[in-house]
Structures are given as structure tokens and as C-alpha cells.
Amino acid sequence: MAETKTRGQELADALLCNDKNGWESVPETExxxxxxxxxxxxxxxxxxxxxxxxxxxxxxxxxxAGFKPLSKVKTLKAGDKVYFVNREKxxxxxxxGSKKTCEGVNVVGAHIDSPRLDLKPNPLYExxxxxxxKTHYYGGIKKYQWVTMPLAIHGVxxxxxxxxxxxxxxxxxxxxxxxxxxxxxxxxxxxMEKKLSEGIEGEDLNVLIGNMPxxxxxxxxxxxxxxxxxxxxxxxIVEKDFLSAELEIVPALKAKSLGFDRSMVGGYGQDDRVxxxxxxxAILQTEAPEKTAICILVDKEEIxxxxxxxxxxxxxxxxxxEVIRLRKEETDLNVLNRTLAASRMLSADVDGAFDPIYAxxxxxxxxxxxxxxxxxxxxxxxxxxxxxxxxxxxxxAELRKLFDDNKVRFQISELGKVDEGGGGTIAYILANxxxxxxxxxxxxxxxxxxxxxxxxxxxxxxxxxxxxxMK
Numbered sequence: 030m031a032e033t034k035t036r037g038q039e040l041a042d043a044l045l046c047n048d049k050n051g052w053e054s055v056p057e058t059e060x061x062x063x064x065x066x067x068x069x070x071x072x073x074x075x076x077x078x079x080x081x082x083x084x085x086x087x088x089x090x091x092x093x094a095g096f097k098p099l100s101k102v103k104t105l106k107a108g109d110k111v112y113f114v115n116r117e118k119x120x121x122x123x124x125x126g127s128k129k130t131c132e133g134v135n136v137v138g139a140h141i142d143s144p145r146l147d148l149k150p151n152p153l154y155e156x157x158x159x160x161x162x163k164t165h166y167y168g169g170i171k172k173y174q175w176v177t178m179p180l181a182i183h184g185v186x187x188x189x190x191x192x193x194x195x196x197x198x199x200x201x202x203x204x205x206x207x208x209x210x211x212x213x214x215x216x217x218x219x220x221m222e223k224k225l226s227e228g229i230e231g232e233d234l235n236v237l238i239g240n241m242p243x244x245x246x247x248x249x250x251x252x253x254x255x256x257x258x259x260x261x262x263x264x265x266i267v268e269k270d271f272l273s274a275e276l277e278i279v280p281a282l283k284a285k286s287l288g289f290d291r292s293m294v295g296g297y298g299q300d301d302r303v304x305x306x307x308x309x310x311a312i313l314q315t316e317a318p319e320k321t322a323i324c325i326l327v328d329k330e331e332i333x334x335x336x337x338x339x340x341x342x343x344x345x346x347x348x349x350x351e352v353i354r355l356r357k358e359e360t361d362l363n364v365l366n367r368t369l370a371a372s373r374m375l376s377a378d379v380d381g382a383f384d385p386i387y388a389x390x391x392x393x394x395x396x397x398x399x400x401x402x403x404x405x406x407x408x409x410x411x412x413x414x415x416x417x418x419x420x421x422x423x424x425x426a427e428l429r430k431l432f433d434d435n436k437v438r439f440q441i442s443e444l445g446k447v448d449e450g451g452g453g454t455i456a457y458i459l460a461n462x463x464x465x466x467x468x469x470x471x472x473x474x475x476x477x478x479x480x481x482x483x484x485x486x487x488x489x490x491x492x493x494x495x496x497x498x499m500k
Contacts, residue, residue: 048401048438048440050400050401051400051401051402051438051486051487051490052292052400052486054438055436055438055486060486062489063485063486063488063489063490064291064485066310066485066488066489066492067286067294067485067488067489069306069310070294070303070306070307070488071284071285071286071294071296073086073302073306074284074294074296074297074298074299074302074306075283075284075296077141077298077302078181078183078200078277078279078297078298079183079184079277079279080118080119080141080142080328080338081117081118081184081185081275082183083141083302083305083326084114084117084118084119084120084141084326085117087112087120087122087309087326088112088114088120090309090313091110091112091120091122091313094110094313095110096110096111096112096122096313097109097110097111097112098111098112098113098114099111099112099113099348099351099352099355100113102355103355104355104356104357105125105352105355105356106125106356107125107126107127107317108124108125108316108317109124109125110122110123110124110125111123111125111352113344113348113351115337115338115342115344116337116338118328118338119141119325119326119327119328119338119344120325120326121323121324121325121326121344121345121348122309122312122313122323122324123312123321123322123323123324123348123352124312124315124316124317124318124321124322124499125321125352125356126318126319126320126321126322127317127318127319128319128320128321129356129358130321130349130352130353130356130358130368131353131358131359131364131367131368131371132320132371133320133368133371133372133373134320134321134322134323134349134368134372135318135320135321135322135323135372135373135374135498135499136323136324136325136372136373136374136375136459136464137308137311137312137323137324137325137374137375137377137495137498137499138308138324138325138326138327138340138374138375138376138377138455138459139301139302139304139305139307139308139324139325139326139327139377139378139470140301140305140326140327140328140329140330140331140334140340140378140455141301141302141305141326141327141328142167142168142327142328142329142330142331142332143168143279143297143298143300143301143302143331144166144167144168144169144170144300144331144477145166145167145168145170145277145278145279146164146165146166146167146170146175146180146234146236146277146278146279147164147165147166147167147275147276147277147278148162148163148164148165148182148184148271148274148276148277148278149163149164149165150271150272151163151271151272152164152271152276153253153256153257153268153271154253155250155251155252155253158240158242158252159237159239159240159252160237160238160239160240160252160253160255160256161235161236161237161238162182162207162235162236162238162278163232163235164234164235164236164278165231166231166234167277167331167332168331168332168477169331169477170477171225171226171477171478172226172228172229172230172231172234173225173228173229174478174479175209175229175234175479176208176209176210176211176229176234177208177209177210177211178208178209178280178281178282178479179199179206179207179208179280179281179282180199180206180207180208180209180236180278180279180280180281181197181198181199181200181206181207181278181279181280181281182196182197182198182199182207182276182277182278182279183196183197183200183276183277183279184196184274184275184276184277185274185275185276186264186266186270186271186273186274186276187273187274187275188266188270188273189273194264194265194266194270196264196276199281200281202283206281207236207237207238207278207281208236208237209233209234209235209236209237210237211229236278238256239252239255239256239259240252241255242255243255243258279297279298280297280479280480282296282297282479282480283296284296284297286485287482291485292400292484292485292486293399293482293483293484293485294482294483294484294485294488295480295481295482296480296481297479297480297481298481299379299471299473299481299482299483300378300379300473300476300477300481301330301377301378301379301470303379303470303471303473303483303488303491304377304378304379304470304471304491304495305326305377306492307377307471307488307491307492307494307495308324308326308377308492308495309324309326310492310496311324311492311495311496311498311499312324312499314496315496315499315500318499318500321352322499322500324495324499325340325345327339327340327455330378330454330455334455334458340455340458340459341458345459346365346369346462349365349368349369350365353365353368366463369462369463369464370463370464372463372464372465373424373464373465373466373498374456374459374464374465374466374467375466375467375468375469375494375495375498376418376454376455376456376459376466376467376468376469376470377469377470377491377495378454378455378456378468378470379404379470379471379472379473379476380397380404380406380442380444380468380470380471380472380473381397381444381445381450381452381472381473381476382396382397382398382399382472382473382474382484383396383397383398383399383472384474390445390446390449390450391445391446391449391450392443392445392446392447395442395443396442396443396445397440397442397472398440398472399472399474399484399486399487400484400486400487401438401440401472401487402437402438402439402440402486402487402490403432403437403438403439403440403469403470403471403487403490403491403493403494404439404440404441404442404469404470404471404472404487405425405428405439405440405441405442405467405468405469406441406442406443406444406467406468406469406470407419407420407425407441407443407467407468408420408443409443409444409451409452409453409454409456409468410451410452410453411450411451411452412447412448412451415451416453416457417453417457418454418456418457418460418466418467418468420465420466420467420468421465424465424467425441425467428467428469428498431497431498432494432497435493435497437490437493437494437497438486438490439490439494442472454468456468469491469494469495470491471483471484471487471488471491472484472487
């Protein structure tokens, strides 16, 4: 016999938030779907450790799903699928809707760059029988996290003759790797007296890549020469080719299921490739939307969205203008601005999940939690919301209804205590163009570290959120 609820219990059910952990609140079929979805996500993390690799992956998946390069089409009609690549480091994919473009488009935008170490233009040197590569860190990192762990080199070398050489080294499971060394504790008294942020200096993030000399007594830097011999034989490059290279030092660690229960994902680059993967899968599965559905995967977010592959550039407006032209719609000078003003966007970027070990920096009532679904941030910024996009209440209400109607578990939070947290995404950039925008992404533990952690439930719910939004 079911227990009769008291008046207070009935009121609590009707008026109060009583959300359960997501794993407990969904059927077994949904839990299995989340696990299966993350199997593909883990493979993606291991294949794509740079923005160029992400774009190459996206192009392949898009063409497999029937998308065509925008440059190859003469006209566009409802249901058509197209993509546009900008300098091999960001990509836009779209499924054309039945409504006119100027009535607005639905955009999910994520970034595919992650904190890392970049090689300097003149990186290779020898010192006391060791060969090293000099680096310059990219994005917000804790420098001490990058020492004494296996590292790999991913990237491209552009040659003077116009050819490009792709390089991946150090990631092979049963082969060699690289490392940045640290001082042994027995001799590190002064180092450990420094502030944590100063224990490892940026100029000391030098990657150890060799120790074997070339057998020739006439040569001064024998180890350096031996390394260049290997690089020349394997990749066909010479030392000056580093001047026109984009080579990234990334963790050689493999992404895996995490925990005895396999409920989480551990891996490098989940900020923000977790949202990128979900957004990509969502657009690939979108069919016949009313409003044109667009997925943007961009570069340079970690350093301010600058440059011609960052969101501050005008490639998105260029893409929209081409869509309008190829649909043979209005061509007045203000049509692009009207389109942007009528459009909506989910800025698909991660949120900092509540970590009970470091609970003091979070405000528990307004933190995001593992297993509670995709996270919405009405605003980000710092201190007094400086630099934030602050989403309109009406747009938030629309999303609440959309997600509830489609059984998408979500939570709304902010990044840390008022005077502790803060951060930025690409949201404000698109909002400045007139769009309704809100941050919507997966909560992450150990964000910006070489090995971040996510909940498989939240990863899956993020994907579901993007999919129903695009429709």
C-alpha cells in the first residue's frame, strides 16, 4: 500500500527543487545510451589532441553523413547539409532549415583548442649532452602539472615549397615518449619554499628529447645533430623548418573510463572537446529543422578568441552571408544584422564542477555537480560579472521548457564564489552581434589540467541538449 503524502510533502514536490542524481532518475536504457555515447567520445579524445586534428575528424564525419563543402554548391534549399573550413583550424557545419535564414538560426558553438605547450620558433638546443625543445605555454595552465609526465608532439610543419608535414610523435603506446624533468626533493628546498605558481618557471618547461650523440668528433653539438638526423629521416625536415611550424606538446596519456564503476571519463583536452564532440554528433544527426541549425567549432578561445581562427574573426558572418546568397534570399545591406538579431545560440563550453576536496571556493547552492546533467551558466565573467554575457530571462525560460519537454537533465550554476571564481567563453562575442546566447556545457573536474574528468551522464546530456536545440 502506497504511503499517503502529507500536505507539506505535496507542497514540497510542487514548489521545491528536489533533483536526484541523474543516474538514479533515468531508465536503464538511458544509462546504457550514455555509456555507449562515451565510448565514441573517448576514441575521439585519443584521436584528436589538436584543433587541426579535430577539424580533420569533423570533415571526415561530415562527409560520411552527406555534408558537402559550401564552396562546391551552387544553390541551397531546405534539408541541404554543408560545411566550411577556415584555415584548417575551425569549421562550421549547417543543416539548412525550412524557414528563411533572416528569421534566425540556431547555433551551437564550442572551441577545439585546449591549454598546452607550444614549441618556440627556435626550439631545439643541446645542453650538457641533452637535447631539448623550448616551449611557450598556451592558455591558462598550472605549470607544475606539466613536469614528470609522458608528453607527445602533435602538429604541422609548413615547408617553403608549399608542402605540409604532419607530425605525431611520442604517443605510440609501446614506443618512445618525451618528458619535462623536475628537481629531486633532496635538493629542492629552495624550490619548495616558493609560491606554488613560481615553483616551475615558464622558461624551464623544456622537453627532454634525446641524449645519444652523433658519432663524429668534428661536430660540436652531437646530440642535437643526431636528433635532427632522426627528424630529417622520419619527416624530411631541417632545423629552419621549425620557423614555419605549429607543433604542440600534449600529454601522451590515453583517455579512459574512470572509476571502478566506469561512470566517468578521464583524459586530456576535455575543455572544450567534450562539448565539441557533443555538438558535432548533434549536427550530424539533425534532419529537416525549421530554422537552419549550425555547429561552430572554433580555435583560440583559451587565449581570448583572437586572430583569424578565433571567434572574434568574421568567418561566421562570411558563412551566413554565403548561405543567404546561395538560398537566393534578401540581399539588402541589413539582412545579415537582422539574421543575427533573430538568432539563438548555446555557447557550448564547460563548467567547473563542484569538488568536495576544494569546497571552499564554491557556493554549494549555485555550483554544478557531477551526474546532474548539462550545466547552464546564465552569466560568467569575474567579480561583478565583468566581461560576461548575461542571458535574458525569457531565453532561459524557453530552454527550461525545451529541455524539460525532451527529458534533458540540466542544472543552472555559476563558476565559483563571487570573489573567487570567474571565467569567459565565446558567449559574449555572439551576444555582441545581437544573438540570444547562454553558456551550456559539461561540468569538469581538474579543468585546464593535463588529465581532466567528466561524468558520462553529463557528457550525454550535453549532447542531448545540443540535439534538441538544433531541431
